[in-house]
Amino acid sequence: MVVGLPTKPDAAGPEFDEDQVDLIFHALSDRTRRDIMGKVSQSEQSISDLARQYEVSFAAIQKHVSVLEKASLVTKRVDGRQKLVQNNPETLRRATELLAEYERIWTQRINAIGQILGEERQVGDRKRAEERKRR
Amino acid sequence: MTVISTTPDREKLEMTVVAEFDASVDQVWQVWEDPRKLEKWWGPPTWPATFTTFEFTEGGKAEYHMTGPEGEKAPGYWRFEAIEENRRIRLLDGFATEDGSPNDQMPNMVMEMTLDEAGGKTKMTTVTKFNSLEELEQLLEMGMDEGMTLAMGQIDDLL
Numbered sequence: 001m002v003v004g005l006p007t008k009p010d011a012a013g014p015e016f017d018e019d020q021v022d023l024i025f026h027a028l029s030d031r032t033r034r035d036i037m038g039k040v041s042q043s044e045q046s047i048s049d050l051a052r053q054y055e056v057s058f059a060a061i062q063k064h065v066s067v068l069e070k071a072s073l074v075t076k077r078v079d080g081r082q083k084l085v086q087n088n089p090e091t092l093r094r095a096t097e098l099l100a101e102y103e104r105i106w107t108q109r110i111n112a113i114g115q116i117l118g119e120e121r122q123v124g125d126r127k128r129a130e131e132r133k134r135r
Numbered sequence: 136m137t138v139i140s141t142t143p144d145r146e147k148l149e150m151t152v153v154a155e156f157d158a159s160v161d162q163v164w165q166v167w168e169d170p171r172k173l174e175k176w177w178g179p180p181t182w183p184a185t186f187t188t189f190e191f192t193e194g195g196k197a198e199y200h201m202t203g204p205e206g207e208k209a210p211g212y213w214r215f216e217a218i219e220e221n222r223r224i225r226l227l228d229g230f231a232t233e234d235g236s237p238n239d240q241m242p243n244m245v246m247e248m249t250l251d252e253a254g255g256k257t258k259m260t261t262v263t264k265f266n267s268l269e270e271l272e273q274l275l276e277m278g279m280d281e282g283m284t285l286a287m288g289q290i291d292d293l294l
Binding site for chain 1: 139141143144145146147148150152154156157158162163166172175176177179180259261263267268269271272274
């Protein structure tokens with residue numbers, strides 16, 4: 001459970017409506033589509049480039065790309081006779097921002113654990129020093 | 136010295152956090168196993184956590200609440216899915232209703248924590264898996280303090 005976080009103003013990222021969120025998660029629920037996302041994040045690729053890298057038909061890849069496109073995760077651009085697929089950084093940017101907020105929570109937690117363990121160490125050191133004195 | 140690396144995976148909606156503590160595996164295990172220690176770090180400083188039930192066994196449940204600056208209470212629960220002593224904990228973390236039962240209207244997440252001994256120190260890895268971007272968004276906006284909107288992160292964005 002997560003509470004009490006400062007959050008960013010709405011202007012920081014695109015807002016999604018529920019339908020769009022459904023599309024995004026339906027799109028990302030498939031392993032091949034996630035893999036395509038990874039590949040086009042590195043460089044834009046044509047559908048035939050992509051099709052060569054999977055053991056499925058050109059049509060199947062075309063379908064996957066179209067699902068990703070409907071979810072605004074990728075865009076297509078025409079280059080001569082081929083269509084190049086590229087990722088849509090805006091959508092992924094919002095996900096990244098949200099994960100960064102969560103990251104801050106954990107940084108805080110780890111610092112707190114470090115403090116607890118540090119205090120225990122000091123108590124342990126003091127006890128050992130007292131024992132030495134007694135001896 | 137605590138070394139931290141965090142690896143967000145925005146496509147899989149996972150966050151991996153690795154920390155190294157200058158302590159034994161057993162000591163780090165204690166900050167999870169002992170609810171009085173857990174309370175000292177689980178909640179953010181402005182929303183400390185109080186654990187009222189703590190069944191530290193596979194299938195067991197923990198009930199807790201966080202108390203906000205205005206005295207408001209946010210109830211949550213854990214369900215321990217796997218526990219391997221001094222090694223691994225896997226749990227479901229979610230929001231609860233007033234009576235402590237899971238609130239199905241609210242998001243939950245699965246967290247897995249692993250400890251490894253590393254040259255006299257202890258490496259702690261936590262992987263948190265969110266169900267969706269929408270749920271993550273809902274989680275992070277929960278209980279936010281409207282007055283704290285201009286935090287460090289945003290200042291960075293403005294520069």
